[in-house]
Every structure is written in C-alpha cells, then in structure tokens.
Amino acid sequence: MAVQINPSILSADFARLAEEAKAVQGADWLHVDVMDNHFVPNLTLGVPVVESLARATDTPLDCHLMIEDPDRWAPRYVEAGASSVTFHVEAAAAPVRLAREIRAKGARASMALKPATPIEPYEDLLPELDMLLIMTVEPGFGGQSFLDIMLPKIRRTRELIGKHGLELWLQVDGGVSAATIERCADAGADVFVAGSAVYGAEDPAAAVQALRTQAET
Ligand code: DX5
Numbered sequence: 069m070a071v072q073i074n075p076s077i078l079s080a081d082f083a084r085l086a087e088e089a090k091a092v093q094g095a096d097w098l099h100v101d102v103m104d105n106h107f108v109p110n111l112t113l114g115v116p117v118v119e120s121l122a123r124a125t126d127t128p129l130d131c132h133l134m135i136e137d138p139d140r141w142a143p144r145y146v147e148a149g150a151s152s153v154t155f156h157v158e159a160a161a162a163p164v165r166l167a168r169e170i171r172a173k174g175a176r177a178s179m180a181l182k183p184a185t186p187i188e189p190y191e192d193l194l195p196e197l198d199m200l201l202i203m204t205v206e207p208g209f210g211g212q213s214f215l216d217i218m219l220p221k222i223r224r225t226r227e228l229i230g231k232h233g234l235e236l237w238l239q240v241d242g243g244v245s246a247a248t249i250e251r252c253a254d255a256g257a258d259v260f261v262a263g264s265a266v267y268g269a270e271d272p273a274a275a276v277q278a279l280r281t282q283a284e285t
C-alpha cells in the first residue's frame with residue numbers, strides 16, 4: 069500500500085499561498101479545505117483561489133469541500149483545476165450521481181464522513197469512489213486533537229474495501245501528526261492529511277518526509 073502525504077494549506081499563510089505550496093516539495097497532493105460558514109462554522113476560500121493555486125503549483129490539488137450543496141459546486145472545483153474532489157455525504161443530495169459527475173469531468177471522486185457518520189450504510193457506494201475520507205476531528209478547524217475513537221471505523225472501512233476487492237484510497241484528516249500517524253496507518257489508512265504538523269514545523273518539507281517514513285514503518 070503506497071503511502072501519500074497531503075499537507076493542508078489551512079495551516080499555511082493565506083497571503084503567501086504560492087510560496088507555501090512550494091514549501092512542501094515532495095508532498096503527493098496539496099489538500100485544500102473549502103469551507104462555507106454553513107456546513108462548518110468557518111470560512112476559507114472558493115473557486116477563484118483554487119484556480120490561481122492550480123496555476124501556481126505542479127502538485128495536484130485535493131479539494132475537501134466542507135460546504136452545503138456539493139451537488140451544485142463540486143463540478144466547478146474540477147473545472148477550477150482540482151485533480152481530486154471530496155464532498156461530504158451528509159451534505160450531498162445524490163452522492164452516486166455526484167461521484168459519477170466528478171469522474172466524468174476527469175477528477176478523482178471522493179466522499180467524506182464526519183466522525184458521527186457510520187460507513188456501513190454506504191458500503192454499496194464504494195465502487196463509485198476513488199477515495200473515502202474518514203474525518204478524525206469534527207471538520208471546521210485545523211489544530212484539533214485526533215479522535216482515537218475513529219480507529220475502529222478506519223479498520224472496518226479497510227476491511228470493506230478488501231472485501232469488495234477495490235482500489236479505493238483511504239484518507240484520514242484531522243489531528244494527524246508524528247504522534248498519531250502510525251496508529252492511522254496500522255488501522256489501514258494510506259492517504260494522510262496534515263495541516264499543523266506540516267506548516268507548524270520549522271521545515272515543512274522535512275516534516276512531510278518524516279511523516280511518510282513513520283507511516284511506511
Ligand atoms: C479540518 C480540515 C483539515 C485541517 C487539518 O476540518 O479538514 O484538513 O486542515 O488540520 P490539522 O492537521 O492541523 O488537524
């Protein structure tokens with residue numbers, strides 16, 4: 069299972085996004101948190117910033133939409149240059165149709181679950197997806213503590229992916245750091261989002277490498 073490290077620019081300096089994207093050379097993807105002040109109590113950035121960021125970096129963009137009405141907006145983020153688009157199942161009116169639309173537009177389709185959302189009702193949707201995101205904090209803010217109680221959900225999801233013989237990536241987001249990444253990897257995650265653990269470090273690129281080494285062991 070190849071390990072991927074996706075720094076979250078939520079913890080970066082928003083006035084210097086192009087430089088901050090370059091500060092994480094070696095990262096697999098750049099994780100872009102889109103928040104609308106409705107689905108979560110925080111507001112970040114939207115389509116125009118994603119368009120500019122896509123032009124400013126060669127690192128592919130992994131857009132995590134924490135917004136209402138993703139059915140309407142997610143395709144716009146593919147057009148803006150995102151190579152992977154994640155919508156929250158709690159907000160989507162028609163998740164299968166939406167995943168198909170994201171794929172048809174040429175991006176990887178991904179679905180996120182908040183901590184209180186179980187995976188079991190969505191087992192049949194897994195073949196429609198390229199990645200599943202299990203939130204390991206309540207979405208909305210960087211720098212929160214990792215929720216250990218999510219580890220069994222990560223484990224069960226990995227088992228379901230295996231049972232169906234799927235190539236689905238399993239992403240974790242929230243509180244992922246040197247102190248928690250090994251537990252996530254052990255439970256079956258293979259794509260790791262890290263905001264404060266990367267951009268809070270003195271050398272963000274070195275922090276990416278250190279996390280990768282830890283996740284691989
Ligand atoms: C939180 C966001 C995360 C956030 C993670 O709602 O989805 O991507 O940036 O930040 P850390 O790694 O600091 O918990």
Ligand code: ZN
Nearest residue numbers: 101132241261
């Ligand atoms: Zn995120």
